[in-house]
Amino acid sequence: MIKQRTLYGSIEIGGTKINCAVAETIQNSKTIPSILKEKKIQTKTPNHNLNEIFKFFNQYNIHSLGVGSFGPIELDKNAKNFGKITSTPKIPWRNFDLLNNLKEKFSCNIYIDTDVNVAALAEGKWGFENELQSCLYLTIGTGIGGGMFLNNKLLHGISHPEMGHITVKKHPDDNFEGVCPYHVDCLEGLASGFAIEKRFGKKAQNLNLKEKQFMKKIISYYLAQALSNYILILSPNKIILGGGVMNLNNLIIDIRSNIKKILNDYILKKEFNEKIDQYIVSPKLGKKSGIYGGFALCVFPNN
């Protein structure tokens, strides 16, 4: 049987930039799609961005379009506002009807989920030698979010996860109040790239050595708490840490060792205890988990 090769489109909508890409791939394929063309644009207002997005994809005859967006988004297909962005702190995008606005511009199939959910799907399906039974993908960037791939599906319930907003215990040396407009000192309010910038008055890459050490101590404390909680609640088979904040030298090593201290030999699984460097890992798809995620939605529409 000759498998039909098809053109798919992927859009990754983030708080600072939007990535668009086109790839040729095969339905139900275990092979990573090969990207033919890619374009990055700055996130501005929805209407401005949608025109740029349309201009890019209009050059190709795409069969389906997979969209991974920051949330919260209404993902209940039976809801009146299916595909609409809801209570985001990003004001121009609050209550923006993303899916229907895309549908007005594109006549192909459109699939939509959160940026982190689609990244979890791509990493779970294509990131590792064997497809994973489950994996948790986290982004620690401007914001913090997580998506869970489990038994071939993305975790959805009453809504999609918003696990960047969980409560954490304050580090005793941290006097910073927090920046989340909804919860002030939730995980995202204390440990996101935006929180780091506000705490020090400059971006992480511009901190001096002493500030960087302090920041790493604080951030790894919060992220280790959060990851310990995710492990105790979701029991993922692998945890994948993406996002700009994870570029900080050795942050992942500090997070791993803090998690071991917190959980204190309660989880007696050798995948966790003996091979934590293979359990808590960087994205196998590098910085492209999100953009591959859009393709994964097209290739596995019944995830």
Next chain:
Amino acid sequence: MIKQRTLYGSIEIGGTKINCAVAETIQNSKTIPSILKEKKIQTKTPNHNLNEIFKFFNQYNIHSLGVGSFGPIELDKNAKNFGKITSTPKIPWRNFDLLNNLKEKFSCNIYIDTDVNVAALAEGKWGFENELQSCLYLTIGTGIGGGMFLNNKLLHGISHPEMGHITVKKHPDDNFEGVCPYHVDCLEGLASGFAIEKRFGKKAQNLNLKEKQFMKKIISYYLAQALSNYILILSPNKIILGGGVMNLNNLIIDIRSNIKKILNDYILKKEFNEKIDQYIVSPKLGKKSGIYGGFALCVFPNN
């Protein structure tokens, strides 16, 4: 087609008591099993209890036996120690090979999962008018645990959830150190029945009015934090609160209102915002979610 009625056995193994029951039911049935006979025994040593359990079930010709036990238990069917209790604080049961010891006594099919997972399965399948897409079952008793039913399956990954042990922020008025032997001041260490007893030097039912009010303030603070985190991470379609601590007058009402304060209109779902009294509920199967859970494992072995 005449459906075969079959005798099933269920064992609910808790820290203070063990329930055994026999019911007649139909495979894949949407009807709640009718319990024919039930027996409660005190939890003592594994060998003592196993003899009592065998004596009870030996009177019946049971087709399958469903076991819901406190954890942690190894539930990976491919693991050498599948069905073994691992790092429990209950010393006589630590490292007890529960499944193989049961197999030595019983020749029927045996299914095993955690007490809270099986309760989630029973509540999800039989508790509500329509089967739920997902539900989170929590027990707040001597210990705290949670099980998640999702898309017709119980959530398992590298292990089963151990969500009673998540970290929580300390209430500013609470000077109690915590009682968890692994994590000291995790949720179970601060808000379980055992923690209440140790904090006040007496059982919850013996507290005077002032102590009771203080205790409710503290406990609802911790449980609301935990539930908010579970909602943000798991996005369950319903949350069911069982266990002895939930018998405290109106505790569920305080928990609901504290969750609303914590989440602060971030979750824009009407099931949550407008109908929280139908979203966070008491078990529909009353105190029997756990024992029905064992039957649910027999009726839906591929959950």
